Amino acid sequence: xxxxxxxxxAVWKVWxxxxxxxxxxxxxxxxxxxxxxxxxxxxxxESIKTARIEIIDPKYYGDRVVPFDWEKTLVHELxxxxxxxxxxxxxxxxxxxxxxxxxDLARALVTARRAKxxxx
Numbered sequence: 001x002x003x004x005x006x007x008x009x010a011v012w013k014v015w016x017x018x019x020x021x022x023x024x025x026x027x028x029x030x031x032x033x034x035x036x037x038x039x040x041x042x043x044x045x046e047s048i049k050t051a052r053i054e055i056i057d058p059k060y061y062g063d064r065v066v067p068f069d070w071e072k073t074l075v076h077e078l079x080x081x082x083x084x085x086x087x088x089x090x091x092x093x094x095x096x097x098x099x100x101x102x103x104d105l106a107r108a109l110v111t112a113r114r115a116k117x118x119x120x
Contacts (some may be wrong), residue, residue, distance in 0.1 A: 001027050005070075012075055015109075016082050021049045023081075028057040039075040045083045051116070053077045069110065076106035 007028040013019050034054045035041050039061060044051035053074065061068040079102045080087070087098045 001026055005074075008071055008074060012078055016075075016078050018078060018081055019052060021081060023050075023078075024052045026052065026054045029054045031056060031060050039068065040077045042080050044081055044084055046081075051081055053104040063069075067080075071104050072110045075110055076102055079106055 005025060009023065009025050013021065013023070031037070034056065035043055035052075038056075040053065040055045042051055042053045055073050055077070056068075056071060058068045058070065083098065083102065087095070090098065
C-alpha cells in the first residue's frame with residue numbers, strides 16, 4: 001500500500017468517526033481477486049469493528065461513464081461501515097436506495113475536501 005493510500009485512509013477514518021475500526025486496505029486489486037464485483041467492496045464485522053476494503057486497480061476499471069476516482073471509492077466503502085447497522089436486514093429496494101445515498105454522500109464529501117484543499 002502506498003503512503004498516499006495510507007494517508008487518505010487515516011484522514012477519512014478520523015473525519016467519518018471510524019478511528020476505532022481496524023481496517024485492512026487492499027488498494028489495487030485484480031477484479032477476479034475481489035470479494036464482490038465493482039470498483040470497490042468491503043466486508044466487515046461490526047461487533048469487533050474490523051473490515052477489509054478492496055479497491056480495483058485503475059487499469060482494470062475500463063471505459064465507463066463515470067471516470068475512476070480512487071478516493072471516492074474509498075470513502076464510499078468507509079460509509080458502508082458507518083451505516084452498517086442501519087443497512088443490515090433490508091430488502092433489495094432498500095439496499096439499492098442505501099447504496100445510491102452512500103454514493104451521493106461519498107461524491108459530495110470528496111468534492112468538498114478537494115474544494116477546501118484548492119480553496120475553491
